[in-house]
Amino acid sequence: MAHSHSKYADFEGLRERAVALRREGLSRRQIRDRLHVDNNDILNRLLEGEPPPEWTKRPNAKDDLRARARELRLQGWTYDQIQVELGCSKSSISLWVRDLPKPEPRYTPEEQQALMREGLAVVRQAQAADRRNVKAGATKELGNLTDRELFVLGIGLYWAEGAKSKPYARRETVNFVNSDPDMINAFLAWLDLLGVERRRLRFRVMIHESADVPVAESYWADLVGVDPEVLQPTTLKKHNPKTVRKNTGEDYRGCLVIRVQQGGDLYCRIEGWWKGIAADVAVRLG
Numbered sequence: 001m002a003h004s005h006s007k008y009a010d011f012e013g014l015r016e017r018a019v020a021l022r023r024e025g026l027s028r029r030q031i032r033d034r035l036h037v038d039n040n041d042i043l044n045r046l047l048e049g050e051p052p053p054e055w056t057k058r059p060n061a062k063d064d065l066r067a068r069a070r071e072l073r074l075q076g077w078t079y080d081q082i083q084v085e086l087g088c089s090k091s092s093i094s095l096w097v098r099d100l101p102k103p104e105p106r107y108t109p110e111e112q113q114a115l116m117r118e119g120l121a122v123v124r125q126a127q128a129a130d131r132r133n134v135k136a137g138a139t140k141e142l143g144n145l146t147d148r149e150l151f152v153l154g155i156g157l158y159w160a161e162g163a164k165s166k167p168y169a170r171r172e173t174v175n176f177v178n179s180d181p182d183m184i185n186a187f188l189a190w191l192d193l194l195g196v197e198r199r200r201l202r203f204r205v206m207i208h209e210s211a212d213v214p215v216a217e218s219y220w221a222d223l224v225g226v227d228p229e230v231l232q233p234t235t236l237k238k239h240n241p242k243t244v245r246k247n248t249g250e251d252y253r254g255c256l257v258i259r260v261q262q263g264g265d266l267y268c269r270i271e272g273w274w275k276g277i278a279a280d281v282a283v284r285l286g
Contacts (some may be wrong), residue, residue, distance in 0.1 A: 018046035025053040066096045076103035154190025159274045174263035179255045200261045204232040207254025216253040
């Protein structure tokens, strides 16, 4: 240990040599090896106040980003735009360019609103296209219905949309009401599958009194293939001035009621079929 300290007895002389080597452009490692100084603390004291030569400095990767950020800011770019372009944090960008003047807005508020609307329209068009593709793909997945599938489908349709008997009001009749023409067609196809003759069916329109009733009656009669004169008297819903109606416009045609005459037996079978489905589902759910 005494020998180690004796090497540094002439500290000032050693410092002069270290400083001279530093100013010649030597690195810390080179000075250490040249003077045989193995103690980092002593080496730090020998070189205290002497900056390292430029060639020993590691390049800062952010220097180029900083210069580019300032260049873009001077071109009028926003923090968000610079962040996307350079992949830096906003805090770094702010630190680099905060001394530069704030750029003038590129667009007036009205122009910005117009650009936002245009961008939103493009997004919505893309979303609508995606939805159409999903629906088209789902349609292909389904394929053609078998009679068995249509049979089960019709049971579910009726139990969801048809009239049902209640303990407090026993009405074992088959009445189906819907405003969707595809649902009406599906129900008619189901009745055909069950062998229910069309002559047993009665049709009636239910619609708001302010709608175009004759047009609606003609539409539903054409859909089910009967003369409008054959329809039973239309049920009109009275207008409530306190209610804001949303079912308006040319596409509003009210609902169609389909009633099966002498349908008591069919109703009992429908209820039994549904109970069978419900029991099977309960078993599946454990």
